[in-house]
Amino acid sequence: xxxxxxxxxxxxxxxxxxxxxxxxxxxVALAEEFGTPLVIYDEHHLRATxxxxxxxYSELGIDADVIYASKAYFGLGVLRILREExxxxxxxxxxxxxxxxTAGFAPEQIYLHGNNKSPHEILEAIQAGVGVIVVxxxxxxxTIARAAAAxxxxxxxxxxxxxxxxxxxxxxxxTGQVDSKFGxxxxxxxxxxxxxxxxxAHLSLIGIHAHLGSQLFDLSIFGPTAEVLAxxxxxxxxxxxxxxxxxxxxxxxxxxxxxxxxxxxxxxxxADALRSAFASRGLTVPRLLCEPGRSMVGxxxxxxxxxxxIKRIPGVRTYLSVDGGMSDLLRPxxxxxxxxxxxxxxxxxxxxxxxxxxxxxxxSGDILVAEAQLPEVQIGDVLCLPATGAYGVSMASNYNGQPxxxxxxVADGRARLITxxxxxxxxxxxxxx
Ligand SMILES: Cc1ncc(COP(=O)(O)O)c(C=O)c1O
Numbered sequence: 001x002x003x004x005x006x007x008x009x010x011x012x013x014x015x016x017x018x019x020x021x022x023x024x025x026x027x028v029a030l031a032e033e034f035g036t037p038l039v040i041y042d043e044h045h046l047r048a049t050x051x052x053x054x055x056x057y058s059e060l061g062i063d064a065d066v067i068y069a070s071k072a073y074f075g076l077g078v079l080r081i082l083r084e085e086x087x088x089x090x091x092x093x094x095x096x097x098x099x100x101x102t103a104g105f106a107p108e109q110i111y112l113h114g115n116n117k118s119p120h121e122i123l124e125a126i127q128a129g130v131g132v133i134v135v136x137x138x139x140x141x142x143t144i145a146r147a148a149a150a151x152x153x154x155x156x157x158x159x160x161x162x163x164x165x166x167x168x169x170x171x172x173x174x175t176g177q178v179d180s181k182f183g184x185x186x187x188x189x190x191x192x193x194x195x196x197x198x199x200x201a202h203l204s205l206i207g208i209h210a211h212l213g214s215q216l217f218d219l220s221i222f223g224p225t226a227e228v229l230a231x232x233x234x235x236x237x238x239x240x241x242x243x244x245x246x247x248x249x250x251x252x253x254x255x256x257x258x259x260x261x262x263x264x265x266x267x268x269x270x271a272d273a274l275r276s277a278f279a280s281r282g283l284t285v286p287r288l289l290c291e292p293g294r295s296m297v298g299x300x301x302x303x304x305x306x307x308x309x310i311k312r313i314p315g316v317r318t319y320l321s322v323d324g325g326m327s328d329l330l331r332p333x334x335x336x337x338x339x340x341x342x343x344x345x346x347x348x349x350x351x352x353x354x355x356x357x358x359x360x361x362x363x364s365g366d367i368l369v370a371e372a373q374l375p376e377v378q379i380g381d382v383l384c385l386p387a388t389g390a391y392g393v394s395m396a397s398n399y400n401g402q403p404x405x406x407x408x409x410v411a412d413g414r415a416r417l418i419t420x421x422x423x424x425x426x427x428x429x430x431x432x433x
Contacts (some may be wrong), residue, residue, distance in 0.1 A: 002347065004340055006253050007386040009042035009300055020347040020384055023410030027304050027344040034406050036306040037324035039393050041078055041329070041418075043411035047302040050085035053292060056267035056365055059397055062288055064267075067111055069248050069293030070096050072390035077409050077418025078297060079103035088131075090291045094121040101128055111158075111245075111291075114409050115161050115182050123147050126155060134158045134209050134245075136183055141196045141203070148202035157197060157320045158209040158245055161190045163228040165221050167213035167249070170335045175213050175247075181351070182209070186232055194236045205240045207286060208233065211247025214294055219261055219269035222246060226277035239281045245289035246270045252298040255340040263295065294390040301389020303329060303405070304344055307381045308360070325359010325366045327402040329388055330395045333365055341372050344382040349375035357383065361400050398427050 003018075011023050018029045019028045023042045030038060050066070057064035070079065074096050079089070080103050087208035088109040091097045107129035113121050114121070122140065125133060126147040133144055135157045148155040160183035162175070176183050184190035197205045202238060208229050208366040212221055225246065233241040251260040261269070270290060278285045305322035312318045331337035341357060343349065351373035359366040368385065377383075396404040408415045 002342075004342060004386060006400065007255065007258075007299065007340060009045040010300065011042055011044060012050075014347045014386070016230070018348050020342055022302060023415075024413030025410040027302075027384055030383050030408065030410075031304050031306060031344070032414070034417065036304055036382070036422060037328050037405040038301050038304050039328075039353070039388065039405050039407040039419075040304065040415075041389060041407065041409045042300045043081060043409050046078060046081050046297065047085055048337060049296055049300065050082055050087055051265045053267070053290070054086060056264045057271065057288065057290070059264075060267060060271045062271045062285075064271070064288040064290065066298050067245075067289055067291045070100060071250050071394060072293030072295050073301070073392070073394045074099045075393070075407055075419050076103050077309060077416070079105070080411075081182045082296070090293075094118070097125060097128065098123070105124070107208060110255070111289075113160075116166050117143075118387065119143050119147075120290040126151050126153060129153075132156045132158055136160050136191065137396065138189075138193060138196065141193065143202040145202045154202055154204050156204050156206050157245065158207050159184060159190060159193050159197060159205065160209040160211075161186055161229070161232065162339065163210045163212070163225045165212055165228070167212045167216055167218070168222055169215050169251075175211050186228065190232060191236055198240075207241050207243030207245065207246070209245040209289075211245075211291065212249055214247040214249050215251040217258075217260055220315055222269045222273035223276075227275035228280050228281060230277035230431045233278070233283060233286075234281055241283075242286055243289055244274055244278075244286045245291065246274070248291040248293050248295070250292055250295035252295050252387055252390070254338055258277055260295070266290075266292075266295070272366045290381050292392050296390070298387050298390035301392060303385045303386070303388040303392060305383045305385070307377055307379055307383055310379060311375065318353065320355040320357050320372070320374075320383075321360060322357060322368065322383055323360055324402070324405065325361045326363065326397075327359070327361060327399045328405050329368060329385065329392050330397075331391055332368055332370075333363075334395075336345045339369050339385045339387065341369055341374065342384045342386065343374055343377060344384040346381070348376055351375060353377070359400070398422075403427060
């Protein structure tokens with residue numbers, strides 16, 4: 001049992017050589033075979049997490065649907081696995097819609113989100129026949145209605161509202177508060193939005209959506225949220241409010257100090273909140289939708305890097321440079337996210353030094369881990385950052401001309417390349433000279 005087992009997929013173990021292994025695959029061998037930086041997903045853990053979500057709601061006896069928020073990671077290899085596990089999918093752009101369709105999701109399993117869906121994206125979604133569009137603002141109501149009319153369809157929609165609940169999370173990933181670019185405020189806009197949707201012969205309102213924020217540890221916020229939504233449903237007339245989508249948000253452990261709620265606790269908190277708020281107002285309890293992203297794929301993924309430089313500044317600190325950085329893992333720079341790295345080729349060695357783990361990019365802020373406790377590190381060591389499966393490579397860029405990493409899926413001692421490493425020609429391939 002590793003000290004940091006809870007931030008790694010449950011299959012993580014240490015080989016007789018002292019190397020970290022996941023899904024029966026030695027990470028040092030994977031670094032040799034596929035190069036670094038390399039993102040590795042544990043297939044069994046992805047499947048187990050999807051099943052745990054579906055089971056958690058069904059065991060509560062509530063009518064629910066689990067919708068994977070593909071912004072967390074939309075690589076086709078992982079999308080296919082989650083589709084096979086029977087999940088629906090949330091897409092927030094034309095690109096994610098294309099990925100979902102390519103991965104084989106049935107159009108009716110797709111929910112289109114976005115606070116600024118372009119008319120073209122709306123058209124693509126309607127042409128594809130997506131199940132539900134989540135309406136985020138007044139401007140898009142007529143665009144969706146026109147596109148639906150042009151295709152002789154009645155498009156199902158949810159209205160996204162900001163319930164005015166401030167989640168205890170970083171401001172950059174909080175969305176449920178009134179001061180948000182997402183959704184309709186309940187102080188009049190949402191009511192007018194409902195009226196405008198109901199006025200259209202080509203839109204069918206099926207319910208309400210509210211996503212509070214991400215990396216949530218305090219589930220008590222679903223209580224007041226559901227109360228606000230039930231009041232809103234009663235105010236606008238609950239006849240067509242058959243569905244309430246309480247969004248995603250369940251946090252994951254990035255370090256051994258993090259203790260997020262379980263999937264079962266998350267499902268229970270959402271289900272209890274919804275049942276109590278609607279039943280206590282004499283309203284039929286709607287179907288519950290949830291949209292987990294981070295907690296679906298975060299712990300299943302790790303990233304490995306090769307250490308290429310060590311710079312000791314006496315009395316100041318020691319910098320440890322790896323061959324990736326902000327181009328494959330932006331979260332530490334975006335909102336101070338923390339990670340707890342492991343030297344994969346000496347996974348059993350006790351920490352003896354403090355390092356600042358930095359990337360290779362031309363920014364002093366390219367810091368992956370500000371204070372990492374590690375054994376003595378040498379050039380050529382393989383460094384593993386656990387819990388990078390969500391909002392990691394999905395935010396990758398080509399800054400400094402860095403090719404985006406390869407992605408492999410591991411299970412039962414076999415590694416399958418699911419995304420090849422980008423080439424220099426891939427990076428320049430769109431440039432017209
Ligand atoms: C509308 C919506 N649903 C679901 C999610 C997924 O949240 P999480 O990854 O925290 O589960 C997000 C994340 O930003 C979101 O904006």
